[in-house]
Amino acid sequence: MKYAENILETIGNTPLVKINKLTAELPCLVLSKYETFNPGNSVKDRMALQMIEDAEADGRLKPGGTIIEGTSGNTGMGLALAAIIKGYKCIFVMADKQSKEKVDILKAVGAEVEVCPTAVEPTDPRSYYSVSKRLAEETPNSWYVNQYDNPSNCKAHFKSTGPEIWEQTDGKITHFVVGVGTGGTISGVGSYLKMKNPNIKIWGIDTYGSVFKKYHETGIFDENEIYPYVTEGIGEDILPLNVNFSVIDGFTKVTDKDAAVYTQRLSKEEGMFLGNSAGAAIKGVLQLKEHFTKDDVVVVLFHDHGSRYVGKMYNDDWMREMGYID
Ligand SMILES: Cc1ncc(COP(=O)(O)O)c(C=O)c1O
Incomplete structure (x- = not known):
């Protein structure tokens, strides 16, 4: 018999799944690290x-x-x-x-x-x-716990998520793209991948209303960048210790509207019923188009499951009220 001793033993070893239709305009292979297979439905x-x-x-x-x-x-x-x-x-x-x-x-x-x-x-x-x-x-x-500044957050991804992505792509990954909140995922995975191959590019997805992109580009913590936004799970009004800016090559910002619309598109066009930060992440990949060439292998990480968003991004009344769809 083969079974887990308890639910915690089923954490990790999530699949890597190809994105087909939404990324058809890109020249490269785009794979998603599909974290909803974890027992709590998130990374x-x-x-x-x-x-x-x-x-x-x-x-x-x-x-x-x-x-x-x-x-x-x-x-x-x-x-x-x-x-x-x-x-x-x-x-x-x-x-x-x-x-x-x-x-x-x-x-x-x-x-x-x-x-x-x-x-x-x-x-x-x-x-x-x-x-x-x-x-x-x-x-x-x-x-x-303080997930923002707790180094075990980043360590978990250095120990498990990063090595899984490296092995699943046979070391062929060229770009890693992921939404940034506490920074644990991007910093842990990014550090591991850069240790294996320093040429791998690490891209963070940020939101409008968050400080990350400007801070990365200028070193300035600009309070004028901070205002309430709708996208869930990514962007911050603080600089968590878990964001290791030195392993991040760049950030791209995705609007609340695009994040919501692309959350729906992943579900309806790829059969990927995912959370709001996945919509932001895949739109971010499309925004980075000019950085990719034919032989690249881009991995984008999808953090959580669509069930958490049925009242919002999967609800057309809410989408209309927000002005995201006609
Ligand atoms: C849905 C979702 N997406 C993205 C993130 C960002 O991940 P990290 O905190 O590892 O930067 C989080 C974390 O709070 C999240 O809950």
Whole structure:
């Protein structure tokens, strides 16, 4: 018999799937690292488990402890699954722009969820950064995960996602394209791939309303770049320690409208029912067209599953209200 001892053993070893129609105008092979095959339906299962194991190993997380995190949903899901198997409690803090499905899903796996306003400064006591920190101080035997600055986030991708992509492409990958939020995925995968072959180009997908692209290009943290946006999971109004700008060759910004429209197109034209950052990522690949030639092998990573977005990007009434479709 061949079986996993528990659900956590099924994390990783996700497939690489060719994109066919949406990238027909590109000269090269475009493959997607399809992370919804993880048990929590997102890439974040990988780093959630790594962060917990590292915190257990050095005593930050103790038996029966409470895990506290500010999360847009996917990291929370990964943490919650590991917490169930390992016997911890979870309290998650979310911004109110996140879809309601994400809150309900976290509750479904036993977590307590606090929702905070999106449109406040990170330093405001109501922001989700501040509320997570306060809860961690007030809750006995708790551990504040801090996925933004926790090095285990990047390490998980250096140890698993990067090597999988290298092996699955037989070392032929030439470009890696991925949305950037905490930076764990791009920095971990990017560092591993550049270690194997420094010529591989690493491209980040950013949103309008986020600081990454300008900071990468000028070294300036420009507060004028910051304003509320709709795209979920990528872009930031802070510089997380997990974004290693030195392994990133460039960023391209994708509009909220394009990210939403391309999320629908992936589903309807490729049969890939994915989250909003996947739409941003594939549109970003198309925007980078001039960088690709015939023999290139481009890998784009798709972070999460479409089920989290049925009330938004997969709802035509919402799409019309936002002015994204006629
Ligand atoms: C849906 C989605 N896409 C993209 C990202 C960005 O990944 P990373 O945090 O590794 O940069 C996240 C992370 O929060 C996410 O939840």
